Amino acid sequence: MWLSCGCASKYVVSFSRRVFKSYFHVLGRWRCNVPAFMPEAAGFEGVCGHSALQEFSVSNSASFWAAAARQRLNWISPFHTTQDCDLSRGEIKWFEGGKLNVSVNCLDRHVHTCPERVALIWERDEPGSEVKITYRQLLEMTCRLGNMLRRRGVRKGDCVTIYMPPCPLAVASMLACARIGAAHNVVFAGFSAEALAERIRDGETVTVITVNQGVRGGKVTELKKAVDTALQSCPTVQQVFVAMRTENPVAMTARDIVMEEEMQKEDLVCEPAAMDSEDVLFLLYTSGSTGKPKGLVHTQAGYLLYAALTHKYVFNYSDGDVFGCVADIGWITGHSYSVYGPLANGGTTVLFESTPIYPDPGRYWEMVQRLKINQFYGAPTALRLLLKYGDQWVHKYDRSTLKTLGSVGEPINTEAWEWYHRVVGDGRCPVVDTWWQTETGGICITPRPSEPDAEIVPGMAMRPFFGIEPVLMDTEVFCVCVLLTSNDTSGALCIAQPWPGMARTIHNDHQRFTETYCQPYPGYFFTGDGAYRSKEGYYQITGRLDDVINVSGHRIGTAEIEDVVNQYSAVAESAIIGYPHNIKGQGVYAFVVLKKGVNAQEEELSRQLNNMVSKKIAKYACPDFIQFVHRLPKTRSGKIMRRVLRKVVEQDLNGLGDLSTLDDPAAVEEIIQGHRELC
Numbered sequence: 001m002w003l004s005c006g007c008a009s010k011y012v013v014s015f016s017r018r019v020f021k022s023y024f025h026v027l028g029r030w031r032c033n034v035p036a037f038m039p040e041a042a043g044f045e046g047v048c049g050h051s052a053l054q055e056f057s058v059s060n061s062a063s064f065w066a067a068a069a070r071q072r073l074n075w076i077s078p079f080h081t082t083q084d085c086d087l088s089r090g091e092i093k094w095f096e097g098g099k100l101n102v103s104v105n106c107l108d109r110h111v112h113t114c115p116e117r118v119a120l121i122w123e124r125d126e127p128g129s130e131v132k133i134t135y136r137q138l139l140e141m142t143c144r145l146g147n148m149l150r151r152r153g154v155r156k157g158d159c160v161t162i163y164m165p166p167c168p169l170a171v172a173s174m175l176a177c178a179r180i181g182a183a184h185n186v187v188f189a190g191f192s193a194e195a196l197a198e199r200i201r202d203g204e205t206v207t208v209i210t211v212n213q214g215v216r217g218g219k220v221t222e223l224k225k226a227v228d229t230a231l232q233s234c235p236t237v238q239q240v241f242v243a244m245r246t247e248n249p250v251a252m253t254a255r256d257i258v259m260e261e262e263m264q265k266e267d268l269v270c271e272p273a274a275m276d277s278e279d280v281l282f283l284l285y286t287s288g289s290t291g292k293p294k295g296l297v298h299t300q301a302g303y304l305l306y307a308a309l310t311h312k313y314v315f316n317y318s319d320g321d322v323f324g325c326v327a328d329i330g331w332i333t334g335h336s337y338s339v340y341g342p343l344a345n346g347g348t349t350v351l352f353e354s355t356p357i358y359p360d361p362g363r364y365w366e367m368v369q370r371l372k373i374n375q376f377y378g379a380p381t382a383l384r385l386l387l388k389y390g391d392q393w394v395h396k397y398d399r400s401t402l403k404t405l406g407s408v409g410e411p412i413n414t415e416a417w418e419w420y421h422r423v424v425g426d427g428r429c430p431v432v433d434t435w436w437q438t439e440t441g442g443i444c445i446t447p448r449p450s451e452p453d454a455e456i457v458p459g460m461a462m463r464p465f466f467g468i469e470p471v472l473m474d475t476e477v478f479c480v481c482v483l484l485t486s487n488d489t490s491g492a493l494c495i496a497q498p499w500p501g502m503a504r505t506i507h508n509d510h511q512r513f514t515e516t517y518c519q520p521y522p523g524y525f526f527t528g529d530g531a532y533r534s535k536e537g538y539y540q541i542t543g544r545l546d547d548v549i550n551v552s553g554h555r556i557g558t559a560e561i562e563d564v565v566n567q568y569s570a571v572a573e574s575a576i577i578g579y580p581h582n583i584k585g586q587g588v589y590a591f592v593v594l595k596k597g598v599n600a601q602e603e604e605l606s607r608q609l610n611n612m613v614s615k616k617i618a619k620y621a622c623p624d625f626i627q628f629v630h631r632l633p634k635t636r637s638g639k640i641m642r643r644v645l646r647k648v649v650e651q652d653l654n655g656l657g658d659l660s661t662l663d664d665p666a667a668v669e670e671i672i673q674g675h676r677e678l679c
């Protein structure tokens with residue numbers, strides 16, 4: 001089906017083998033840029049230049065990905081069908097018939113060739129206290145944990161929730177699940193007990209893995225206590241493994257097991273399960289435009305291949321490099337670029353436990369110097385924060401090992417981009433602004449790979465990765481796909497054909513999956529983002545088209561926050577709006593209508609509402625501003641006019657637009673007035 005959906009120009013180029021070789025030569029400077037599997041694949045001969053190669057990978061998706069999968073993954077038995085996909089129904093299958101084990105691909109095959117290579121550098125909260133784990137050690141930890149889980153009844157297909165900060169045992173737990181065929185469900189350790197409980201229940205988990213306490217920015221967080229609270233509303237959980245991150249004892253109940261003690265009893269060898277390509281590898285919850293977070297499902301072979309390939313080619317990663325992704329493992333960035341991508345490539349990857357400003361704003365760069373990091377991958381929100389502290393924090397440290405600088409999670413503004421490039425990278429390192437999502441599994445639009453000296457425009461994600469075919473759709477026309485084929489145009493960002501890394505479904509809710517991603521533009525994957533395609537054909541992400549906002553690189557649905565605020569007894573209704581924030585990217589602005597007759601003090605109410613959001617979701621979701629109003633601007637049919645609220649908080653009163661459908665125009669006046677007083 002997807003082959004027939006009208007896409008931007010597709011063609012197969014066929015130049016001579018000689019020209020193809022010269023492409024290899026030219027790209028030698030951006031090492032590893034040409035996929036090593038290319039020459040083996042029929043039809044690849046003579047594809048010349050990055051854009052031709054990219055076009056080739058899109059036009060010949062099956063042969064491109066089949067060659068990649070054979071060359072880059074170790075298979076227990078080979079696949080017989082490269083792809084069997086129907087985007088319109090959200091039925092996506094890659095590498096059917098193939099059997100493999102993800103943990104074998106991430107560990108055993110490297111242990112055979114280089115057992116003493118460092119797999120993980122655990123950059124603990126206190127600078128200088130890092131711990132290095134070799135591939136041999138990581139395999140041993142993983143096997144012990146795999147045996148432990150099996151002995152305690154975890155079976156193929158079960159779901160294990162991992163509530164841990166980045167640390168080797170967390171990675172080994174993920175890999176142990178993969179080894180025995182269980183799905184993992186990593187929950188960001190910054191999420192509250194209630195958010196954790198919701199994810200445990202929705203994921204139908206019986207086993208939880210956690211730590212006694214977390215340590216971040218010099219502060220201790222009570223993670224085990226949060227699990228205890230969460231489990232009060234999760235009766236199905238039977239066992240909790242508790243790893244000891246600190247020496248402080250915590251209260252243990254009958255279902256709790258000290259993980260390290262239990263591991264010691266286990267054998268160092270654990271038979272890997274032979275998994276089908278399309279068996280579930282993990283669930284990962286993310287926010288959508290309705291209140292309930294969705295558990296996106298990623299499967300084995302396609303996800304791993306896509307994570308590995310993007311890790312290698314987007315960042316120009318080569319053997320011996322130290323890869324420093326500072327994202328938490330609780331997000332997809334941590335999954336794909338702290339764990340699966342680097343380990344599949346036999347790389348050395350950093351697990352960052354701390355914050356960008358602990359103990360001071362030089363932390364990242366001191367770490368780059370000490371660990372000799374070659375690729376640094378972080379979020380614009382941290383860069384915006386650090387640049388305010390001044391260049392001296394960067395200059396203090398030697399950053400000559402850096403080769404590529406990556407940015408992820410939100411738009412990077414020109415000032416932060418320039419600072420990253422000029423100050424952090426001394427103008428030597430390409431900055432790769434990487435656009436992707438939990439749903440896409442790996443990076444989809446990014447400046448590299450491309451010819452080594454190819455232009456990179458600050459603030460632009462630029463070019464599609466191999467196999468990715470971005471298209472823009474008219475946002476004014478619904479239910480039919482009106483493709484915008486010209487350049488210098490903006491529209492809804494869709495992807496015209498499936499790729500191996502994409503999510504397969506939403507756990508227990510395939511209908512929501514198809515409604516969200518497949519039905520808005522039938523035959524295309526709808527990303528939820530808007531994008532601009534420049535005259536030159538480069539992409540720039542312009543932001544979400546739905547009610548999802550991005551606070552410090554964390555994705556959160558405004559409806560999720562509204563749900564919490566509306567639960568408060570004094571609140572009649574509320575509307576949450578994202579507004580431009582110079583550090584966080586977007587801040588949270590709440591309009592709250594109180595129930596009639598409520599006579600509470602606004603300051604005290606605001607404090608309580610903030611507490612509730614922090615308790616039910618996480619701290620980052622708390623409103624920066626709470627404005628109490630008598631009514632919200634609504635249409636006559638009762639729909640809140642968010643567009644109007646957005647314009648007020650963006651302080652764009654000229655852009656309020658057509659107010660004629662408003663039920664009560666006085667509501668807008670009150671809001672403008674109140675906003676002025678508050679800000």
Ligand code: WT7
Binds near residue numbers: 410438461529
């Ligand atoms: C949303 C996905 C990407 C992994 C981490 C976040 C926004 C992501 C960029 C970028 C502009 C970006 C989009 C996207 N986003 N990367 N380079 N430029 N916006 O994954 O939590 O699933 O969030 O983050 O709006 O849809 P996520």
